[in-house]
Amino acid sequence: MKGKLFWLRSLGASIVGEFVFVVISLLIEYLNVVPFGTILQLIFISFILKIMINPILIIPSSILTMIIKKIEKVDLYEYDLEFNPLKMKFSKSLNDKITIG
Numbered sequence: 001m002k003g004k005l006f007w008l009r010s011l012g013a014s015i016v017g018e019f020v021f022v023v024i025s026l027l028i029e030y031l032n033v034v035p036f037g038t039i040l041q042l043i044f045i046s047f048i049l050k051i052m053i054n055p056i057l058i059i060p061s062s063i064l065t066m067i068i069k070k071i072e073k074v075d076l077y078e079y080d081l082e083f084n085p086l087k088m089k090f091s092k093s094l095n096d097k098i099t100i101g
Contacts, residue, residue, distance in 0.1 A: 007062045011054055019052045 022043055030063050032040050 006065050007058050010058050010061065014054045015051060015059075018054070019047055022050065058084045 026039055026043050026046065030042065
């Protein structure tokens with residue numbers, strides 16, 4: 001998207017992240033403690049509440065992002081970058097160092 005539509009990218013990432021967080025955390029917390037149907041209700045309610053709050057919180061972060069871009073006069077987006085923190089590079093020689101990243 002070449003750095004455009006920050007609010008939409010932020011909202012999409014929040015939706016996915018909140019869903020994963022809510023499902024995993026509530027399953028760990030309440031599995032074998034409360035009935036599974038109740039856990040599903042808690043997951044649904046928690047997810048909906050968090051998603052309803054996200055658009056409200058994205059407004060100030062979008063404004064702040066625009067202000068910082070104008071002050072810094074920088075609007076960068078990278079192509080062909082690997083953001084996997086677990087990627088390891090090994091050299092051919094045993095004496096060389098192993099680098100992570």
